[in-house]
Amino acid sequence: MIKTIIYEQEEDLRKRLSVELCDNFVHRLNPAQTKEIKIGALIAIKNLIKESKIYDSFLFNYLIDTIVDPDKLVREIVAKIIKDVVTNLDVYQEIIELLEIKTNETKGEVKLEIKKLLKAVKK
Numbered sequence: 001m002i003k004t005i006i007y008e009q010e011e012d013l014r015k016r017l018s019v020e021l022c023d024n025f026v027h028r029l030n031p032a033q034t035k036e037i038k039i040g041a042l043i044a045i046k047n048l049i050k051e052s053k054i055y056d057s058f059l060f061n062y063l064i065d066t067i068v069d070p071d072k073l074v075r076e077i078v079a080k081i082i083k084d085v086v087t088n089l090d091v092y093q094e095i096i097e098l099l100e101i102k103t104n105e106t107k108g109e110v111k112l113e114i115k116k117l118l119k120a121v122k123k
Contacts, residue, residue: 021048025062031070038074042066046081055090064098067117068110075110079117086121096122 027033028041045063048054063085067078082099086092096118103114 022058022062025059029062029066029069035071035074038066038069038071039077042074042077042081046085049085049091050088057094060091060094060098064095064102067099067102067114068106075113079113082117083121 025041025045028037042063045059048056048059049063063078063081067075067082069075069078082095086095099114099118099121103111103118106114
C-alpha cells in the first residue's frame with residue numbers, strides 16, 4: 001500500500017517535471033532565441049539523455065527539430081550531440097527514425113546535412 005502511494009507520487013512528480021521541461025525547451029530552442037540559449041538547451045538535452053539516462057521521445061523530438069535551425073553552428077552542435085547519444089542502443093532506432101522523417105520534411109542544404117548525419121550514424 002505504501003509502495004503504491006510512493007510510486008504514484010513519483011509518477012506525478014515525473015509528469016509535472018516533464019511538462020515543465022517541455023515548456024522550457026520549446027521556449028529555449030525557438031529559432032528566434034540567441035545562439036547561446038539554444039546551445040545551453042541542447043547541452044541540457046544531451047545531459048538528460050546521456051548522463052541521466054532519460055530516454056524521452058519529447059527530448060529526442062526537440063533535439064531533432066533543432067537540426068533545421070537557421071544557424072549553422074547550432075545545426076553542427078545538434079549533429080555532434082546526435083552522434084554522441086546514438087551510441088546508446090536504447091535511443092538509436094528512435095533517433096534514426098526521427099532523422100529520416102526530418103529528411104523528408106526538409107530541402108536544400110539542411111536536407112544534405114541530415115542525410116550526411118544519417119549516413120554517419122547508421123550502423
